[in-house]
Amino acid sequence: MTLCTDWDYGFSRRPEQWSKDKTRQSPIDIDTANLQEGEDRRLTFDYREADVKLLLKSPKLELKPMTEGAWGAISVDGKNWTLDSVHAHAPGEHSVNGDLYPGEVHFVHKPQGDESKEPPLLVVGAFLAYQEDSLVLPFEKYLKNGAGYKYKSGELELHPGHPFDPYQILPKKPSAYYAYKGSLTTPPCDERVEFLLLKNPVLVTPDSLRGFDEWFPGGTNRPIQPRFQRPVFLHK
Known part of the structure; x- marks a missing residue:
């Protein structure tokens, strides 16, 4: 079975060709010596465990709830955003002071009522750092234990048969975060995204991302994009 799309991370359709003449692209480097202090902007999580489906359309692996909105939402400044999907990149996409984490998970939210x-999209990013005897990410488990699947238009849909809890891949203290205006990190790279990057990483076992090397050789991270004059805020 061949999974295909009209873009990839390889030479023929490499990330350098994804966008041109745009000034609000992601990911960027988070220079901690060049941050602005953010206002009191409370981030509240109200996630719920729910049944999950896994969508694989190379080179992207994505989790979505079986029922739209079933994973709950977050609140930022009193505005509610529904968790629409979760996906991971390995290595990570955003760097901090020039260094990449082994992986990065993106929680993609849509505004309720829109x-x-x-x-517009609100993406909460969680950095992944290695530590033995810690969390094992669910992606590989879902691929191995899928109870059923559908294949349509180059996309494989797996039904793992057990629920997913978004809280399991959040850091223990998710209150501090970096915020900036950016874009989708995969085509069409639309500049309608605000990123909230959680400062504290999630600790995972090295085996958690080993499968990504097998499924997507060469990695699934877009190169760092120019920041230009965009401000990056630190909210504590």
């Missing part, structure tokens, strides 16, 4: 075709 029925537009291309609504």
Whole structure:
């Protein structure tokens, strides 16, 4: 079975070709010596465990709830954002002071009540750091233990048969975060995204990302993009 799409991380359709003449692209380097102090902007998580489906359309692996909205939401400044999907990159995409983490998970949210075709997106990013005897990410387990699947238009849909809890891949203290205006990190690279990157990483076992090397040789991270004059805020 061949899974294909109209872009990839390889030479023929490499990331350098994904966007041109855009000034708000992601990911960027987080220079901790060049941050602005963020205002009191409370980030509240209200996630729920729910059944999950796994979508694989190379080179992207994505988790979505079986029922839309079933994973709950987050609140930022009193505005609610529904968790729409979760996906991971290995190595990580955003760097901190020039250094990449082994991986990065993106929680993609849509504004509640917005029925537009291309609504603004709020992406919470969680950095992944290695530590023995810690969390094992669910992605590889879901691929190995899928109870059923569908294949349509180059996309494989797996049904693992057991629920997913978004809290399991959040850091223990998710209150501090970096915030900036950016874009999707995969085509079409739309500049309608705000990133909230959690400062404290999630500790995972080295085996958690080993499968990504097998499924996506060469990595699934877009190169760092120019920051230009965009401010990056630290919210504590």
